[in-house]
Amino acid sequence: MPQLVTVRVERPDGRPLRIWVPVLPVVLVFSPVVVLAVLGAAVACLVFRVNVARAFGAAWRIVTASPGTRVDVEQGRTAVLVTIR
Template identity: 45%
Template sequence: MIPRSVTVRLHRSDGRRRRLHVPVPPVLLVLSPLVLLVAVAGAVVCLATRIPPLGALRAVGGVLWALPGTLCELERGRTAVRLDIR
């Protein structure tokens, strides 16, 4: 399942907090020409390195399928970032 939304929470060092919700399908729709270009470039790289393109596509699909439910937290000093993929 492709992620539906990404929530980014940012705690700044001055105490302010920000929350940003990013819906994934509209972003993919806007970036679809770039996704097509990346897919063509990936196919060329796969053929140049003798990696089966379908195997690489299956691996990318597996990574995308595993993304929902991922939580990443980064902290440096008094600044913290939390990335929640649903």
């Protein structure tokens, strides 16, 4: 399960912008939205005749496998780095 998502943006003027997103607290804060999204996904699975349990199992695997992902893009003096820990 990811714990922390880090976003670092380096702008051409040299001022870095860093954002740390603690996943669990953010999910808790947005839990009403998360519940609605889960219900919407379940309805979509039923409409398209996809096994709901298998779909949620696969989605959960994706969430738990995401730590270690790192995307780093640099162009000239601009850089964006996203890491999931």
